[in-house]
Amino acid sequence: MHILVTNDDGVQAPGLLALAQAMRKFGKVTVLAPDKNWSASGHVKTMHRPMRVYETLLADGTPALTSDGAPSDCVALALLGIVEEKIDLVVSGINPHGNIGHDVTYSGTVTAAMEAVIAGIPGIAFSVNSMPEDSPLDYGPSAQAAQEIVERLLANGSLPKDVLLNVNVPYLKGEAFKGIQVTRQGLRLYNDELVRRTDPHGRPYYWIGGDFPTGVVEDGTDYGALSDGYISVTPLQLDLTAWQAMDMLKGWKWQADRRP
Amino acid sequence: MHILVTNDDGVQAPGLLALAQAMRKFGKVTVLAPDKNWSASGHVKTMHRPMRVYETLLADGTPALTSDGAPSDCVALALLGIVEEKIDLVVSGINPHGNIGHDVTYSGTVTAAMEAVIAGIPGIAFSVNSMPEDSPLDYGPSAQAAQEIVERLLANGSLPKDVLLNVNVPYLKGEAFKGIQVTRQGLRLYNDELVRRTDPHGRPYYWIGGDFPTGVVEDGTDYGALSDGYISVTPLQLDLTAWQAMDMLKGWKWQADRRP
Numbered sequence: 245m246h247i248l249v250t251n252d253d254g255v256q257a258p259g260l261l262a263l264a265q266a267m268r269k270f271g272k273v274t275v276l277a278p279d280k281n282w283s284a285s286g287h288v289k290t291m292h293r294p295m296r297v298y299e300t301l302l303a304d305g306t307p308a309l310t311s312d313g314a315p316s317d318c319v320a321l322a323l324l325g326i327v328e329e330k331i332d333l334v335v336s337g338i339n340p341h342g343n344i345g346h347d348v349t350y351s352g353t354v355t356a357a358m359e360a361v362i363a364g365i366p367g368i369a370f371s372v373n374s375m376p377e378d379s380p381l382d383y384g385p386s387a388q389a390a391q392e393i394v395e396r397l398l399a400n401g402s403l404p405k406d407v408l409l410n411v412n413v414p415y416l417k418g419e420a421f422k423g424i425q426v427t428r429q430g431l432r433l434y435n436d437e438l439v440r441r442t443d444p445h446g447r448p449y450y451w452i453g454g455d456f457p458t459g460v461v462e463d464g465t466d467y468g469a470l471s472d473g474y475i476s477v478t479p480l481q482l483d484l485t486a487w488q489a490m491d492m493l494k495g496w497k498w499q500a501d502r503r504p
Numbered sequence: 505m506h507i508l509v510t511n512d513d514g515v516q517a518p519g520l521l522a523l524a525q526a527m528r529k530f531g532k533v534t535v536l537a538p539d540k541n542w543s544a545s546g547h548v549k550t551m552h553r554p555m556r557v558y559e560t561l562l563a564d565g566t567p568a569l570t571s572d573g574a575p576s577d578c579v580a581l582a583l584l585g586i587v588e589e590k591i592d593l594v595v596s597g598i599n600p601h602g603n604i605g606h607d608v609t610y611s612g613t614v615t616a617a618m619e620a621v622i623a624g625i626p627g628i629a630f631s632v633n634s635m636p637e638d639s640p641l642d643y644g645p646s647a648q649a650a651q652e653i654v655e656r657l658l659a660n661g662s663l664p665k666d667v668l669l670n671v672n673v674p675y676l677k678g679e680a681f682k683g684i685q686v687t688r689q690g691l692r693l694y695n696d697e698l699v700r701r702t703d704p705h706g707r708p709y710y711w712i713g714g715d716f717p718t719g720v721v722e723d724g725t726d727y728g729a730l731s732d733g734y735i736s737v738t739p740l741q742l743d744l745t746a747w748q749a750m751d752m753l754k755g756w757k758w759q760a761d762r763r764p
Contacts, residue, residue, distance in 0.1 A: 286546025324698035438584035479746035486741035
């Protein structure tokens with residue numbers, strides 16, 4: 245078993261170290277992760293510039309690769325040949341905040357797993373649902389949860405083609421997880437606000453600020469499971485077709501034929 | 505009717521001008537688009553740095569706003585208050601290449617429309633399915649197609665909440681479109697290759713290269729409709745739950761309770 249580990253917080257992030265160490269239980273681990281933080285960077289394919297790949301060391305002294313590409317670029321580079329040995333599984337994380345609801349298309353952690361699935365390799369994104377004030381995080385429990393998820397994957401065969409797993413682990417202090425729930429994607433509630441500031445030269449600049457996002461607590465969803473103290477495992481697909489809107493749209497009066 | 509126009513190719517791209525001009529038929533048009541090319545940049549929320557917003561002019565002399573944020577940032581900035589007047593519709597494009605199949609999560613054009621829908625505003629992404637050798641493009645037919653789509657939207661009420669439209673127009677030279685098909689998301693076939701080069705100092709750098717992507721020609725899909733000369737209108741949603749995998753995953757033996 246050969247596992248590629250990446251993340252969106254950068255190769256030196258403690259969450260990546262915890263995940264890489266946890267994955268060594270299952271075989272060989274290769275790390276190729278960004279050289280900087282790419283949070284909320286989305287699904288990137290860098291084609292307008294070349295990318296560099298460097299050797300580095302993780303904080304436990306083990307070798308790793310790092311690139312100036314985005315998380316999804318790191319996966320693409322690895323699978324296109326930077327990593328010569330066949331890769332069986334791509335894991336991404338551990339992200340220090342949950343990737344819940346609409347977060348999944350913004351998230352570098354999740355889009356790295358998407359990139360794996362597009363290339364035909366199973367992909368799993370791991371996040372721990374902490375609050376900003378929880379810092380610094382203890383990744384021990386979430387790394388153990390990541391091991392349990394991968395164990396289940398190996399024990400049950402494989403994932404369907406075109407399906408990735410988005411795993412969110414509650415950040416519990418002292419308590420144990422209640423268990424694991426297979427969930428659907430829930431609803432994030434963003435609290436973004438425009439913050440206008442003025443630079444020393446009198447010119448305005450703008451932050452996307454506001455409070456940390458919350459979510460709709462609903463049974464069967466990622467956010468609902470986390471709120472109850474469960475680990476959330478959400479299968480995600482890359483087919484975004486809104487099937488529920490197809491019939492309505494087909495019923496619109498379209499100009500069927502524009503030829504004279 | 506107040507329409508926000510953005511794109512991922514930059515505010516001075518001819519496709520944006522064509523779309524902005526076409527939308528003036530329906531009311532007031534405001535442009536807020538990136539100051540550079542963000543192709544394949546994904547769904548971005550820029551929070552680690554502030555953004556600037558500047559006034560500029562389109563090539564037809566009309567005023568526009570431009571920002572150093574990503575396409576989705578431009579939509580967020582506009583809706584969070586940079587544009588004071590209420591926005592009724594967000595359109596993005598016209599992108600000079602198709603956004604088909606898996607392209608939708610990479611595409612700055614499509615993720616700009618996603619950002620609108622997350623904020624509760626209808627969003628439509630417009631792309632023309634040209635080949636690189638078609639350059640420079642005549643945006644006249646695709647701008648006319650964009651008008652037809654928006655006319656249909658207005659005549660039929662609105663889109664369901666959480667649904668955006670991904671519109672792809674075939675690039676036909678001299679022929680007419682055969683009509684409009686409501687489609688599902690098809691399958692892109694990427695032909696990416698790792699291209700290794702060496703800089704003047706003997707150090708390697710890597711391009712994601714290879715041939716232009718193709719797709720699976722299949723009836724009822726975006727790529728199938730385009731291949732037949734039809735305009736493709738695909739409703740997309742932001743719920744990526746892989747429902748077809750839920751039962752299988754629930755059937756895995758999960759450790760139900762980790763408490764002693």
